[in-house]
Amino acid sequence: xxxxxxxxxxxxxxxxWAFPADAGKFSLGRKATTEEVKAWxxxxxxxxxxxxxxxxxxxxxxxxxxxxxxxxxxxFGEGIDRWPVLAGGQDSLKSERPEKTIGSYWPYLSxxxxxxxxxxxxxxxxxxxxxxxxxxxxxxxxxxxLVDEKFELNKSNFTSIRLPNEKNFVDDPRPDTPRPSIxxxxxxxCKAEAKITKRARIIDVTPTDKKNPTAGID
Amino acid sequence: MVQSTNNSSVSRRDLLKAxxxxxxxxxxxxxxxxxxxxxxxxxxxxxxxxxxxSLGEGVDTNPYGKPSEFxxxxxxxxxxxLTASTESSVNFTPLHELDGIxxxxxxxxxxxxxxxxxxxxxxxxxxxxxxxxxxxxFTMEDIMRFPRTNKIFFLECAANSGMEWRGAQLNGCQFTxxxxxxxxxxxxxxxxxxxxxxxxxxxxxxxxxxxDSAGMNRSVPLAKALxxxxxxxxxxxEALRPEQGYPLRLVVPGWEGNMWVKWLRRxxxxxxxxxxxxxxxxxxxxxxxGKSRRFTWVMDxxxxxxxxxxxxxxxxxxxxxxxxxxxxxxxxxxxxxxxxLDGGKNWHAARIDGPRLPKALHRFYYEFDWDGSPLLxxxxxxxxxxxxxxxxxxxxxxxxxxxxxxxxxxxxxHVLKNGEVENVEIS
Numbered sequence: 001x002x003x004x005x006x007x008x009x010x011x012x013x014x015x016x017w018a019f020p021a022d023a024g025k026f027s028l029g030r031k032a033t034t035e036e037v038k039a040w041x042x043x044x045x046x047x048x049x050x051x052x053x054x055x056x057x058x059x060x061x062x063x064x065x066x067x068x069x070x071x072x073x074x075x076f077g078e079g080i081d082r083w084p085v086l087a088g089g090q091d092s093l094k095s096e097r098p099e100k101t102i103g104s105y106w107p108y109l110s111x112x113x114x115x116x117x118x119x120x121x122x123x124x125x126x127x128x129x130x131x132x133x134x135x136x137x138x139x140x141x142x143x144x145x146l147v148d149e150k151f152e153l154n155k156s157n158f159t160s161i162r163l164p165n166e167k168n169f170v171d172d173p174r175p176d177t178p179r180p181s182i183x184x185x186x187x188x189x190c191k192a193e194a195k196i197t198k199r200a201r202i203i204d205v206t207p208t209d210k211k212n213p214t215a216g217i218d
Numbered sequence: 219m220v221q222s223t224n225n226s227s228v229s230r231r232d233l234l235k236a237x238x239x240x241x242x243x244x245x246x247x248x249x250x251x252x253x254x255x256x257x258x259x260x261x262x263x264x265x266x267x268x269x270x271x272s273l274g275e276g277v278d279t280n281p282y283g284k285p286s287e288f289x290x291x292x293x294x295x296x297x298x299x300l301t302a303s304t305e306s307s308v309n310f311t312p313l314h315e316l317d318g319i320x321x322x323x324x325x326x327x328x329x330x331x332x333x334x335x336x337x338x339x340x341x342x343x344x345x346x347x348x349x350x351x352x353x354x355x356f357t358m359e360d361i362m363r364f365p366r367t368n369k370i371f372f373l374e375c376a377a378n379s380g381m382e383w384r385g386a387q388l389n390g391c392q393f394t395x396x397x398x399x400x401x402x403x404x405x406x407x408x409x410x411x412x413x414x415x416x417x418x419x420x421x422x423x424x425x426x427x428x429x430d431s432a433g434m435n436r437s438v439p440l441a442k443a444l445x446x447x448x449x450x451x452x453x454x455x456e457a458l459r460p461e462q463g464y465p466l467r468l469v470v471p472g473w474e475g476n477m478w479v480k481w482l483r484r485x486x487x488x489x490x491x492x493x494x495x496x497x498x499x500x501x502x503x504x505x506x507x508g509k510s511r512r513f514t515w516v517m518d519x520x521x522x523x524x525x526x527x528x529x530x531x532x533x534x535x536x537x538x539x540x541x542x543x544x545x546x547x548x549x550x551x552x553x554x555x556x557x558x559l560d561g562g563k564n565w566h567a568a569r570i571d572g573p574r575l576p577k578a579l580h581r582f583y584y585e586f587d588w589d590g591s592p593l594l595x596x597x598x599x600x601x602x603x604x605x606x607x608x609x610x611x612x613x614x615x616x617x618x619x620x621x622x623x624x625x626x627x628x629x630x631x632h633v634l635k636n637g638e639v640e641n642v643e644i645s
Binding site: 025026028029030031032036037040041042043045046047049072081082083093094096098102105106107108110111112114115118119122123125126165168169170171172173174175176177178179180182185186187188189190191192193194195196197198199200201203205206 | 363435492508516563
């Protein structure tokens with residue numbers, strides 16, 4: 001075999017070895033035990049997958065809420081400073097200041113279970129028991145006028161609770177803006193005049209003024 | 219001399235006061251080295267500067283190097299009124315101070331929901347569970363033994379420019395477009411990791427979950443994961459910075475930054491989406507009619523002129539002027555950028571320079587002879603799918619002003635006679 005051919009074969013072999021693109025198994029990692037998965041698998045879905053056994057009442061939830069949540073979210077879920085408002089806001093979504101609460105905006109109750117259990121209270125995540133999480137959720141539902149004061153939330157009645165705004169979520173319809181022909185994009189004498197209509201310096205909030213709290217990034 | 223402030227989160231009024239005091243024209247945020255700044259004659263010809271006659275610091279003075287002290291104002295900045303606490307907050311990349319397409323690691327904007335998790339990589343584990351043949355646990359060493367790849371991608375927060383829906387509000391592209399960065403990631407294809415666990419036939423969605431105390435979780439369609447998602451452990455050649463998810467983050471090219479889960483501890487495989495908090499109560503786009511768009515993942519084509527801009531005024535007066543900026547698209551490459559100096563009456567082709575990679579920043583330039591008259595600057599990008607960056611009014615016509623996310627409208631800068639620049643909107 002000529003030197004050139006040997007080289008070509010070597011390169012070919014190398015490239016095959018260098019890109020085991022869709023090769024499949026590398027025999028890396030180890031099997032997770034049932035116990036390990038159970039401990040870390042804390043997510044909950046709208047269909048109820050992931051919900052643990054447990055229950056909690058509105059009155060238990062009220063007590064817990066005042067103790068664990070009200071410092072940021074307010075006694076009635078009204079939100080302190082810029083911390084999230086949790087109750088009210090019904091009929092505000094078409095207004096200039098939409099109030100997105102569990103009652104007015106969130107599509108699924110499971111989202112609240114999943115989030116509260118994994119991430120709340122802020123700075124003390126995963127400290128609530130499953131019963132406590134059910135109880136706080138029951139109280140949140142009550143604050144949003146979705147259940148009465150005697151209500152108790154548990155694994156079996158969970159998916160029967162539907163939130164009012166569920167039907168108002170739609171899939172992404174983009175592209176939704178005009179699609180001009182690229183070839184015909186105007187380059188010369190495209191308009192007669194350009195007048196300034198809005199100026200940041202009039203609003204004057206760059207970057208730390210507290211007087212305009214309306215435009216948070218959520 | 220560098221006109222500056224040591225405070226990285228300053229009010230515009232303070233700066234204007236400082237401007238009045240120094241007699242110069244300036245705007246919010248830091249100010250670049252300017253021609254207007256006075257030089258020390260001792261350092262100028264025919265004199266010889268001290269640094270030309272004496273020894274400098276030796277090697278190892280800074281085992282991990284840092285920028286020149288004259289660049290100390292090139293920093294991330296925050297807008298404190300945006301959020302309730304610094305642990306659940308955001309800061310912004312100083313786009314007006316950068317060039318090329320790569321963002322230095324220390325300047326990549328930060329967005330955390332429960333602060334920066336300090337993860338010991340020796341104790342970090344990634345679990346794969348759910349609809350897989352064999353649930354697995356990987357160490358960082360395991361992950362680094364998969365075949366690696368190097369890819370440059372931008373990461374843009376869906377809320378970038380979100381404060382501008384109702385009109386021009388913040389003076390500076392750091393604040394109006396600075397929730398973006400672009401780095402080279404080294405990592406492994408998510409596809410390999412999933413194949414290692416073996417996907418069941420009904421697998422359709424993934425739920426990546428962060429190891430911070432927010433336990434950040436999102437739903438990602440399996441097709442995207444298999445197509446181009448990466449598990450990254452390096453950025454720009456070195457380990458991820460803690461604030462960018464050290465030791466492991468998910469890379470979801472072209473899609474909103476919130477999905478790029480940091481401190482990645484687990485991926486669950488499922489047959490339907492989870493509808494987590496970050497894809498229902500947040501990162502959904504509220505329309506004027508009260509309907510909300512969900513799963514709005516792709517970051518559409520967008521561009522911004524970074525110089526001149528409010529934090530980077532024209533200090534040299536009339537004459538040859540370099541205009542530069544950034545363009546990007548979550549759908550592919552940027553084919554073209556047009557520039558106007560007169561508020562859209564006439565447009566000119568900008569020059570894209572440097573790498574033109576899909577789902578990465580593109581750098582553009584337009585050089586012109588400034589006659590000293592006021593300008594209304596805009597850039598308009600077109601991507602490889604033929605999508606044309608819309609005006610802000612075109613977006614508002616379709617979406618109203620409450621949608622917060624995905625504002626990719628054309629930005630206007632008003633250059634005044636004295637070179638000062640302000641954020642405006644025009645008819």
